[in-house]
Amino acid sequence: MNFHQLSGFRPDLAFIAHWVAPDTRVLDLGCGDGVMLDYLQTDKGCSGYGIEIDDERIPQCIARGVQVIQRDLEAGLSIFDDNSFDTVLCLSALQMMKNVEGVLRDIARVGREAIVSFPNFAYWPHRIALLRGHMPVSKSLPYDWYDTPNLRCATIQDFSALANEVGLEVIECVALDDGKPVSFLPNWRGSLAVFRLRKK
C-alpha cells in the first residue's frame, strides 16, 4: 500500500502516518483491517503488531501481511515489555474502552511516543444536537445512544488533562475534519481529535 492509496482510503490515517518515523517499531491498538500497519510496513519500513478483537478483521489483517494478535485491549498489553515500541497508535478506539485511564497508562508504559485519536464530542454539530435536546449522531459518532460501542465521550480539552495525568506530554494536537486539519476553532470545528504524545 502506498501513500496515495492510503489518502484515498483513509485521509485521517494518511495525515497521522506523517508522524510515524520510518523504520521504527509500531504497535497499533484496535488495528481494524490492518490498513495503517500495512502502509507503515510497506511504504515506511516499519514493523510491529496490531491488536484487534473483531473476528472478521483478523483474516483481513493476515491478508495484508499484518502481524495481528486477537485480544481485548484492556487485557492484552501485558504481553509487551516497557518501551518496546517507538510509537503506539490508538486510533478511534480509546472511546470504546471501559478503563480508558488504564489503557492510556499501558500505552505510556510500552511506547516512547503515542498517537491517539477519538471523535471530538465538542464538534459543533454535536453541540447543536445537544442544544436541541438530543444525543449527537453524526459521521464521526454514527450510533444511537443505546447501541453505541463508544462508551466514553471526550473533548479535545478534556483529553489533554488525562494525558498529562498518566505521564504523557502533548507534543501536538490537531483537530481533523474529513481528514483535513482544522486550525480555526479546532474544538468546535474538528470532528476527530488527534494527539501526538510523548512519555514525560
Place this chain on the structure above:
Amino acid sequence: MFFAEPLKLQSGAEIADYTLVYETYGTLNADRSNAVLVCHALNASHHVAGRYSEDAGSTGWWDNMVGPGKPVDTDRFFVIGINNLGSCFGSTGPMHDNPATGKPYGAHFPVVTVEDWVHSQARLADALGIEQFAAVMGGSLGGMQALTWSLLYPQRVRHCVVIASTPKLSTQNIAFDDVARQAILSDPDFHGGDFYAHGVVPKNGLRVARMIGHITYLSDDVMAAKFGRDLRSGSYQFGFGIDFEIESYLRYQGDKFSEYFDANTYLLITKALDYFDPARNFGGDLTKTLADTRAEFLLVSFSTDWRFAPERSREIVEALVKNQRKVTYAEIDAPHGHDAFLLDDARYMNVVRSYFERAWQQIGSQQEAKGARA
C-alpha cells in the same frame, strides 16, 4: 520409508531399522518450496485428507482443513502427513518385531519424545529432498511438534502453525494422562505390554483411557447441550448399566477406540505429551527458549478449550513477541472445547486460509525474485 541408520533418542536409547509411513497430497514444485508438513495428535495418523474408498469412515482426520480448495490448498501446496514412530498406523511401533529379539517390542519399545519425532520427521524430509518447509503445522500434540520444528530446525521452517497447543502440559493434564495410563497398566489383559503373545488386547483399559480423554476434549457446555441429563430408556434403571445418554456415548467412543488403537502406543504418546517442555533446558524461560526461532508463526486457540487453554497459547505469543518474531494469533470464541481444532468454524477456517494464502504469495514472489536474478 525404511531407515536403517540408528536414530539416537532423547532417553539415550537408539532405534534402528524403522519404517515411517507417510502420505502426500498435491505436487512438489520445481524449487521444492511448497512443502507443508502436517503433524498429528494422539490418535491420528499420516492419513490427513481424502478418502481411501466411498466409505466416509476412511476420510482423513483433517480433511476439512487440507485438500483441493481447502484452507491448506493441495492445488498449491505439497502436503505431507506422517505417522509418528511408536504410533499404530503403520510406522514402526510396539506391535512390530524388535529386530534384536524377533518378538514384538511391546512395552520395550523405547520411550519417544516430541523432539525424537521431529528428528525422525527431518530424516524423512531429507529423503524427500525438502530442505525447507513452507509450513509445519499441527493441532494439540501436533502443535507441539510444529513448535519443536521451529526450535530444532529454525532454518527449515518458514511458517510454524501451532493450533490449540501449549508450551507444556499443566499439572492437571499430566494427572489425566496418568489416570488413562493406569487404566491400561492395570488391565489384566495388558500382560506387562506383551499382550500380543497372549492373543488378547487390554480393551477395558483402553476404553476407560479413551473415555477420560474424551471428557477433557469437550467443554462442559457442549456436553450439556448435546446430552444434558437425557436418559437412554426414559427412566432410571436402578442398576449400574447405562442410564444417561452421556454414558452411552462415552462407552461407544471407548469401544470404538479399543478396537483400533494400540495400548502400548497410548502409553508412549501420553508420555511424550507429559515430557514436552522445551523451556526446561532454559530454566523455564520460554522467551529464551524461542530466541533462535526464525519462522513466522500463526497460533490459534479456542476459548472453551480447558485442556489446552488460550492462556497457554498466549504464553507462546508473549515469548515470540518478546523476541520480536512475526506472529499472528487468533483466539476463536468456540463452544466445543479442545475438539474445536478439528471442527468446521468459519472464523477459524478463514484465519488459516488467509494465512496460507499469504504463505503462497510469498512463494510466488520468491520465485519471481529468483527468475529476475536468473
